[in-house]
Amino acid sequence: MTVDQITAPAPADVESGGTRRKRRRVVVPLVLVAAIGGAAAWGTTRPWEPRGSVAEQPLLSHGVVAVEQGSLSSSIQVLGTLGYDAPTSVVASGRGTFTALPAVGSVVKAGGRLYEVDGRPVVLMTGIRPLWRDLGPGVTDGPDVEQLKRNLIRLGHADGLGLTVDEKFAKGTATAVKRWQKSLGVKQTGTVALGTVVMLPQAGVRLHKVGAQLGSPVGASPVLTVTSTHLVAVVQPADNQLSRFKPDGKVVVRLAEGGTVQGRIRSLIRGGGADGEEGDGGPGGSGGGQHKTTVTIVLDDQRDVRRAGPSSVTVNVVGDTAADALIVPVTALLALDGGGYGVKVVSGTTTRLVKVQLGLVADARAQISGAVKRGDQVVIPK
Incomplete structure (x- = not known):
């Protein structure tokens, strides 16, 4: 807190009843409150809050989490079936x-x-x-x-x-x-x-x-x-997942009984199905998929999948991967008014706003870089 004392002149002398009042000097303190933390330097909002929000949330509505270091992958998992190919x-x-x-x-x-x-x-x-x-x-x-x-x-x-x-x-x-x-x-x-x-x-x-x-x-x-006589994996991904399925793209198929097998995306057919019936979901014919895209995946090792036989599987589509990355929850990110993102790093009993560069985002976690390190405590909503 900074206190400046400014000397102001007193009013002019006033005579009353022949009595002359003395001049007085009045000292007026003016208080200027310093901005707390770096938020005064950068306007910030939570990406999930309205951009016009000005009021800070109460302290009790926030928590802290440590910055992690490790691998981050944008892979997705989709449930599917294992069935015999080309009916x-x-x-x-x-x-x-x-x-x-x-x-x-x-x-x-x-x-x-x-x-x-x-x-x-x-x-x-x-x-x-x-x-x-x-x-x-x-x-x-x-x-x-x-x-x-x-x-x-x-x-x-x-x-x-x-x-x-x-x-x-x-x-x-x-x-x-x-x-x-x-x-x-x-x-x-x-x-x-x-x-x-x-x-x-x-x-x-x-x-x-x-x-x-x-x-x-x-x-x-x-x-x-x-x-x-060959088994293939078939999935019907949601529309917002289709961009992840590329022809000849590599996937990992997890079998219901345990173990995994490598696979390759062979085809994407909208409304295709087994036995020539439209929309029954390909081999195994689960039905009800008239408006979904059926993705067929050929498998590298038939010995493992034959032991499993027709069954349910989980198909893992591997996307981008960041190794040895600094990772925070996406809720720790603050959208800066000037563009980009920052995080609030806890320093003792105060916080400082640190601008960061955003990398890969997956599974509600984000890769960041900047003036932060592993173990730093960053603010998140509770």
Whole structure:
């Protein structure tokens, strides 16, 4: 507190009743109150308070917290599911009656039997083009012939025949078909009849659902729904989280039974779902997600996730990371009138306002730098 004494002149002499009053000098003290702390130098507000707020909160409404030093990460966690990838419907071609159907959960590899019609096996082969005609001697050239020859070679039925992968159904192709038919125990005609082969992109599939019944006739409805044998993680993040999910972005998936596995974001599809149904949430089909974006994550290690099986998971999307950072709660930050931020550092029984530079902000904590150090006590609201 500063006290200045200012000497002021007295009023002029006044005579009354012939009596002369003496001159007097009057001393008037003027008190100037000094500003407390640095708040007089910088106007400050709490970022969460109205900018026009002037009154200080009562002392009892505030507490203190120590400045920490450590790592800060802007990662987010989203709940999801673990399920089998790429559900695909299989429709039977031709005519006949279903005489054998697979069990749900069974795995069929390329060259294996998917189901049976009229006592004859229907075999899985690898390809993206469904068969639409019989393939045998005299058939015109086409990509379906090339696709068949590729499978016959992979399955070992063209060994020693000098078969080349092209669109021509040559004599060697018919020989390879007969070898394949012999391995199945069926009549060796050299012709692949329509309906005896199912072409799917996967080299192996898992039976997810059986839509037909034994004894029912072949029709247009799907006989099976199959999936890949690989498990993927699927999440449906909120709209304000979507910017964190980048194609090919790396994530960490925590399994329900414990342990983690690395993953990569493969696709983001709005309204996509399993079994071709819109909005059912991808593999596992949880339903009710017509307006959400489905994010599919491929996993690096299938051995660990197979032990877990279809289940719930937590997907951790790693963002920016600051190592060896000075960290305070965001509630400690004061927005300065001139721009930027500051914190009130406790010094004994007083506080001083320190301007700081703001770094990474995550999980209601902020990285700061400036004239502060680890262990300093800063003011926060209680």
